[in-house]
Amino acid sequence: MRTKEPIEDYQVEQGLDGTTAEHAGFGRRKFISLCLGGVGALALSGFAAVVYPLFRYYLVPHSTQSSAATFQIPLNDLVPGEAKFFEFNGSAAVLLKKQDGSVVALSAVCPHLGCIVQWEQNKQDFLCPCHAGYFTADGAVISGPPPRPLAKLPFSVANNIVTVG
Numbered sequence: 087m088r089t090k091e092p093i094e095d096y097q098v099e100q101g102l103d104g105t106t107a108e109h110a111g112f113g114r115r116k117f118i119s120l121c122l123g124g125v126g127a128l129a130l131s132g133f134a135a136v137v138y139p140l141f142r143y144y145l146v147p148h149s150t151q152s153s154a155a156t157f158q159i160p161l162n163d164l165v166p167g168e169a170k171f172f173e174f175n176g177s178a179a180v181l182l183k184k185q186d187g188s189v190v191a192l193s194a195v196c197p198h199l200g201c202i203v204q205w206e207q208n209k210q211d212f213l214c215p216c217h218a219g220y221f222t223a224d225g226a227v228i229s230g231p232p233p234r235p236l237a238k239l240p241f242s243v244a245n246n247i248v249t250v251g
C-alpha cells in the first residue's frame with residue numbers, strides 16, 4: 087500500500103505558459119544553490135591553497151631595527167625559549183636564547199626554496215611553513231625537504247650586548 091507523502095516535500099511551480107510542475111523534495115532552486123555553494127567552496131579552497139603559502143612566505147617578523155651590517159641587542163632583552171627575528175644584511179635572521187641560556191644566531195631563510203622559517207615556541211623548533219621543513223633550535227634539519235641546516239651567523243657577546251655580524 088502506498089503512503090501519502092507529507093505536503094511539505096512537494097513544491098509546485100508555475101511556468102510562464104501557465105503549466106505547473108511538481109518536484110518531490112529537491113527543487114531546482116535548491117539544486118542550483120547547492121551547486122553554486124559547491125563551486126564557491128571549491129574556488130575558496132583553491133584560492134586559499136595558492137595564496138596562503140605566498141602570504142606565509144612574505145610574512146617576515148618585523149623588528150624595530152632596519153637592515154644593517156650589524157645587529158645589536160641587550161642580552162637581557164632575549165627571553166629564554168623565545169626567538170627574536172630581525173633583518174640582517176637585507177635578509178631575515180633570528181636570535182634565539184635557548185632554555186639553557188646559550189645564544190644562537192641563524193639565518194631565518196629556509197635553504198630549500200627561501201621561505202622564512204617560524205619559531206615554534208611550544209615545540210622549541212623552527213618550522214618552514216612552505217613545505218613543512220623542521221629545524222632544531224640550533225638550525226639542524228629535523229625533517230622535510232631542506233637540504234642543509236639554517237646558516238649560522240657570526241655573533242659576539244660583550245658588556246651584556248649581543249652583536250650579530
Ligand code: FES
Binds near residue numbers: 200216217
Ligand atoms: S622552502 Fe622551506 S621547506 Fe621548502
